[in-house]
Amino acid sequence: MVGFRGTVEQHHHKNTVQLPLKDSDGSAAATIPLDKLVDSIEGLQDKSRFWLAPTLCHGALQTMYIYGAAADQVKFPVYYGRRVVELPQGGVVSADYVIPQPESSESFKKLVGENFPEGWPKLHPRTRYLSPSEVDALKSETETRPLVIINHGLGGGSHEPVIRMLTSELHDAGIDAVVLNSRGCSRTKLTTPELFSGLATEDLRYFTKLIQKEYPKRPLFGVGFSFGATILSNYLGEEAGDSPYVAAAVLSNPWDMVDSAYHIQHQLVGKYLFSDSIAFALSRMVKSNRETLSQSPLFTEEKIHKKYHSTVEFDNAITAPEYGFQTAYQYYRAASSVNRLLKIRTPLLAINSSDDPVVGVYSIPNFEAEANPYVVLIKTDLGGHLAFVQHDGKSWAVERIVDYFKAFDKTVDLTKKVESSYKPMVSKYVDKVHF
Incomplete structure (x- = not known):
């Protein structure tokens, strides 16, 4: 598809869940269906129509810009304070909180060198470590404003242009945000020989519970970008009705990872540009943490130093065997979040484009979305x-996600749980399908 005037197509259940309105008495009249809330945006x-940059008239050009030119030419002056989170199952992740812009760049530079873990890599621009007292100051039993927890793309992190776009827009809207950087990502040093996968939801689960404990009165919003959308969607499906998130949004989720893998490998731009560059980033992450990874027999010298040219090649060698799969495609079938989409019971806005060079058009789950009233x-x-x-230079999709959360914050009573009689059907063969 070529052009710059885009068209929106909605897919949802005919009777989406009823969201309780603020100052309501709990009656049916004091609610709004999820699809009507989305329609208000x-x-x-x-x-409806939207307009993109005329010079970026193809999905590949759009994607190249967001990964290349946007990083250098478009500035999103958001600042992060980093916190290292130790995980009970071993290893660490990092959490980058959006912090106020400093009085001057010089004052910020002085703080960058403080609280730096020994032997850890230099952080990305406009990011510094928080002191123990600053971390303690984050905790509040009385704060009631919403907090957005953001999950990044494959091998990415808080430094990605699209995430800086989102955190900048949220900050301007007065909504707090924190980016959860996966193991080894965004210059988070690996402390145990374990990477991440689409099925590895335990780190997000632990961090979510930690935030709940530190902010017992804050409503939580969740966002997932690309591979982070897979992790978030899998987590929401696993939690089902017990999910602590009051609303969530995912952008460019590769719902069916098998279809997406075939899609990116069987088109020239995808194979020789996007897949290769993603594999290069993953290879670099592995090499940067070779001392820690070499503690595991799974990470041989050959695997650590090999130059991978595709995500399938990388996952065949590393991700699949690390998580007990024989091939990358067996892992993709198990980790695909479309398997858990029907189990999600958190109001979810999902945005996908048909001209996505990474996500196959057949991956977009129209029918599953229409079957789940929460989506x-x-x-x-x-x-x-x-x-x-x-x-x-801004993202239409990012602006719509921010508008979605603003609408939730303004309209919906975030202290009340969304009630619904919806339950996904369970096939008698479900135990034979190892999802």
Whole structure:
């Protein structure tokens, strides 16, 4: 698809869940269906149009810009304070909290060198470690404002342009945010010989519980980008009705990882540009943490130093065997979040583009979205992967996600749990399918 005037196509259940309105008495009249809340957001109505940058008239160009030119030419002056989170199952992740802009760049530079873990790599620009007292100051039993927990793309982190776009927009809207950087990502040093996968939801689960403990009154919103959308969607499906998130949004989720793997490998741009660059980033992450990874017999010298040219090649050698799979595609079938989409019971806005060079068009789960009243799927014909870049350099999709959370915060009573009689059907053969 080529062009710059995109079209929105909605997919949702005919009777989406009823969201309790603020100051309501709990009656049916004091609720709003999820799809009507989405309809209240400008640009998300079915058949509505949006305009992208005319010079980026193809999904591949959109994606190349967001991964390349946007990183250098478009500035999103958001600052992060980093916290290292030790996991009970071993290893660490890092959490980057959006912090106020410093009085001057010089004052920030002085703080960058403080509280730095010995032997850890230099952080990305506008990021520094928080002191123990600053971490303690984050905790609050009385804070009631929403907090957005963000899950990044494959091998990415808080430094990614699309995430800086989101955190900057949320900050401008007065909504707090924190980015959860996966093991080894965004210059988070590995302390145990274990990476991450689409099925590894335990780290997100632990961090979510930690935030709940530190902020018992804060409503939680969740966001997932690309591979982070897979992890978040899998987590929400596993938690089902026990999910602590009051709302969530996912962008460019490769719902069916098998279809996405075939898609990216069987088109020239995907195979020789995007797949190769993602594999290069993963290879670099492995080499940067070779001392720790070499403690495991799974990570041989050959695997650590090999130059991978595709995500399938990398996952065949490393991810699949690490998580007990024989091949990358067996892992993809198990980790695909479409397997758990029908189990999600958190109001979810999902945005996918049909011209995504990374996610196959057949991966977009129209029918599953229409079967689950907790989901509204927005499918567009333009946008690329994590891009949707407009003439001003901002992302149409990111702005809609921010509007979605603003609508929730303004309209919905976030202290009340969304009630529904919905339960996914369970096949008698479900135990034979190892999901």
